[in-house]
Amino acid sequence: MGVEIRSFRDLVVWQKAMDLVDVVYSLTSGYPKEEQYGLTSQLRRAAVSIPSNIAEGYGRHSTSDYTRFLQIALGSLNECITQLEISVRLRFIGKDGVKEALELCAEIEKMLVSLVKKLRVK
Structure with missing residues (x-):
């Protein structure tokens, strides 16, 4: 039996995005x-845009709106990844320093893509 989702705060993808x-x-x-x-x-x-869009989409109570906001969150995630890579290139952070952030990004991306696919089936 799955966990009951009563709020966007219960979504693991939102929690990871906050991390x-x-x-x-x-x-x-x-x-x-x-x-x-x-x-x-x-x-x-x-980075702030990712959990914000997950929450806003959840609150719309419309599958099409929710899907659209999750796609916006994915766009912000890709923007975040790109900017982290730029930060490494400019030597603001090292490859080791960015590792945790990029691993979280990969995890969040998988979760968002999966959630969008599930919503499109409904």
Whole structure:
């Protein structure tokens, strides 16, 4: 028997996305000061957008709206991955430092894709 979902907070994908926000904020706290309004801000906004869109879609109570917001979350996730890779290229963080964030991103991506597929079947 599955776990009853009463709120978006019960969704494991939302919980993992919130963990990613924590990791991204921690990583970007060491970015150069001149990136405060550049890559630091952009990466944080992309990360925050993921759980926000999962929650907003869940609250719409329409499968098509929910699916659309999950796809937006996927887009923000891809944006986040790209910005993490840019951060490594610019040497703001090392490959070891970004490992946890990228692993979380991969996990979240699988969960979002799976959830979208399940919703499309309904």
